[in-house]
Amino acid sequence: MLALRKTAPSPGLWLGEISEPVADPGEVLIEVAAAGICGTDLHIADWSGGYEAMAAAMPVTLGHEFVGRVLHRGEGAGGIAVGTRVVVRPSVVCGRCERCRSGRAEDCITRTGIGIARNGGFATLAAVPAENCIALPDELDDAVAALAEPMTVSTESVDTGGVKPGDTVLVIGPGTIGQGAALAAEAAGAGRVVVAGRNDSVRLGTVEALGFPDTVDTAGTTLREALTRAGLPVAYDVIVEAAGAPAVVPEAIDLLALRGVLVICGIHSRPAPIDLTAVVRRHQQIRGSYRSPLATWPRVIAFMAAQQGRIRRMISEEVPLAAGLDAFARASNRTASKIVLRP
Ligand SMILES: [Zn+2]
Ligand SMILES: [Zn+2]
Known part of the structure; x- marks a missing residue:
């Protein structure tokens, strides 16, 4: 079968034929659709750094945001019937550690990621633990449902920020996580949602197509200046940083309202310089946000089914897996927003 893999701890990917996986005990075999x-x-x-631990798992098939149909059940893989359309939660947890036993499985100490530390969904077939599969409602399309994992990350950022009805919310970073955060903030009742990007016209266009006209591109200027020029607010109750750009963090703090909350969900390659005394005097909070609890998934899937027409606009291209290497190049240079591979 065809698979897109990481084969060595150096830049690059490999696309080619590998043997088909089998479902081990407790696993199901998924025919990947998107x-x-x-x-x-x-x-x-x-x-580019941050994933060195993956080297031990190589060669490994990438892909942690995927949907497919259950083809076969391994021994003892109960619960989910053959033929069911499912989305796969990428976190494989032990179920035995203190965190798993106290209902915080998302923080499991031995957590491994499907598509990172074990084979994922950029392939015709994938073998995954049955307990990681969540059945999809019939009305939710495969390609749209493939956005469930990033939508849970977006939703967690808004939940972490404690967005309340009427809040003024700024999302920094117009990629998929930022787009989902805008949708989740609106769903939480935000009175106004502004989205900022830098040299990011294609993805800011996607944000506008989602129904958020208040966008700014900070190319050649500061965030405050860009907002001022656009006649948009310069004080926010909640700011979600989904850009992973350390330089933007002090700019975000400067735009935080008294007692405001800054949620960081971008992955930063360097420390950010911040004026903590200003944070103290203005009684503000900085919170990190990463994986969502399991309980968030059904809520997000129901939201996606209800908002399918809008969420579909987040997908800029659907391409065959065989064209996956070119698709990665377009995603890297931001000429595409979300690309969905169709094995
Ligand atoms: Zn555990
Ligand atoms: Zn992801």
């Missing part, structure tokens, strides 16, 4: 390329995959492809 798998999204995400920023994590781009970091791994470029080998």
